[in-house]
Amino acid sequence: MNALAPSPATSWAFVVAVVLDGTMAQPQPPPGGEHTGTADETPGAPTPLSDLDQVRRTSMAAERTWLAWWRTSLGASAGALAVGRFAPDLLEVAAWPYILLGCGYASLAVGLLIVGAQRQREWEHALRTDGHAPLRARTVGLFTVGGVALAVMTVVLVLAQT
Numbered sequence: 001m002n003a004l005a006p007s008p009a010t011s012w013a014f015v016v017a018v019v020l021d022g023t024m025a026q027p028q029p030p031p032g033g034e035h036t037g038t039a040d041e042t043p044g045a046p047t048p049l050s051d052l053d054q055v056r057r058t059s060m061a062a063e064r065t066w067l068a069w070w071r072t073s074l075g076a077s078a079g080a081l082a083v084g085r086f087a088p089d090l091l092e093v094a095a096w097p098y099i100l101l102g103c104g105y106a107s108l109a110v111g112l113l114i115v116g117a118q119r120q121r122e123w124e125h126a127l128r129t130d131g132h133a134p135l136r137a138r139t140v141g142l143f144t145v146g147g148v149a150l151a152v153m154t155v156v157l158v159l160a161q162t
Helices: 012-025 051-091 096-129 137-160
Strands: none
Touching: 051 096, 096 137
């Protein structure tokens, strides 16, 4: 078995199936929210979330965050292609600085995919163990330094070509 492939017991499909099965089994309120007439009922008071609701909301938030890592990576990939391949031809300039910058954006895209997958595994583990999985300061620092370096190189390249 591949070490990166999740086992069926730890996959999101399993978590979603458990969440959906539990949701289907819960009794649903009558349509229209009819009043039951109990004295301890407070109108307009929010109903507390069940544990199942919290698991469902947390897993969906983790999935949206994972998809955000992917979207950002796709944007960096498109930037790599635009800068490294199309810009030199359109601007009729030496290709090597643009290719180098495009490789930097492609490296950013690969890094985003790898870290996004790692974060997803950490969230799955935290969800199963009721733990917490904060983003490490080292990861934030690495992406910040890389992003600033790419932005500075882009500005320098644009100014050098004008």
